[in-house]
Amino acid sequence: MFEYFEKISELIKSISSKETENIKEAAEWVSEVIIEDRIIHAFGSGHSHIIGMELFTRASGLANVNAILDDLVLATSGARRGGEIERISGLADILWEKYRISSSDIMIIISNSGRNAMPIEMAMRAKKEGLKVIAITSLTQSKSYPSRHSSGKKLYEIADLVIDNHVPSGDGLMEIEGKLIGPASSIAGMLLVNTITTEAIKIASAKGAALPIYHSQNIDGYSNEELYLKFEDRIKHL
Template sequence: MFEYVTKVQEQIQRIATSQKPQLEEAARWMARALVEDRIIHTFGTGHSHMIGLELFTRAGGLAPVNAVLDDLVLSTSGARRGAEVERISGLADVLWDKYDIRSGDLMLVISNSGRNAMPLEMALRARKEGLQVIAITSLEQSKQYPSRHPSGRKLYEVADLVIDNCVPSGDGLMHVDGNLTGPASSMSGILIVNTIATEAMKLAAAQGVKLPIYHSQNIDGYSNEELYRKYESRIKHL
């Protein structure tokens, strides 16, 4: 067995066991968003944006998902630039105004360290605007280092619900030649959001909701056009 595979299996079990109540609560919140025809917004900077992107226009995934996909949160304009930008206070409000985010929607904010300004301020703005906020973060790392925000607060301190991704400080599961490696936050985060989404689907279906799920466009006989038309006015990047 490969060491990384073994470590990831252990990581998955750690999350499933230790975060069970939080995952169940998050699924209930997401199910409520489906029942009430709300939008599920996802936000993350750097590699964390991939976790939100996993839910967006995904074959087998939910249609009412709006991922914040702006140059400010991506690395396409430069990895070092992105690392600096996520520390700048005030930019979350700039991004907010570019999207149709409404009171009663649900917001997922993903930040492994939870210490930078942009994710923190996105969570604060969302709560101010009447959204419930779920944070996915590494509590071990977040509690180990100081905030980079003027308030001194971190993401886990401002969210309504916190899911610990159980990732060790430094985001690695292995050591090779004295170096920490075997990244864990992306895999852990994707596991978490898909667990929440699938459990939410089951809860919403039990309440009689017709589930807005995308089908693979590479399988004949299915079309997602009805869902695209339904949500294109509310989701920026459709």
């Protein structure tokens, strides 16, 4: 077997055995949002935005997901630019004002390091507005380095519920010539958000809730137009 396959399998087993209760609690929170016809907001800067994108307009995924997408958090306008921007205070509030976010919604914030200003301030703003905040982060990475925010706090110290992705500091699972290779935070994050949402869907279904689930647009006989129309006034990027 390939070494990376083995390392990822070990990581998945670690997450499964050590984060079970946190995943269950997150699923309960998300199920309530489904039942109450509210919105799940997902935010990540740098590569962490990929995990928010995984939830957004995804075939077989939930339709009531708003991914916070902007040039400020994407690498499309420059990787080095994005890396600097996520460290700047005050920008999370600017992003927040561009979206319709209600206190009865929920916010999932993904940051592997949990030390940069933008995800920290997004969590602070969400809590100030009354939302429950779920953080997906590497506690090993986060506890290894100081915060880059003036509060001195890191994401895991602000969120209501913290799910550790169990990714080692530096993100790599393998080493060659003294350098880490084999990044894992994206795979771990996607595994976690898909596990949380699928469990939440099962809970909501058992309670008789209507399930806003997208069909693949590449399978004939289905349309997502009804869901687009339902959420287009609450989800910016539809």
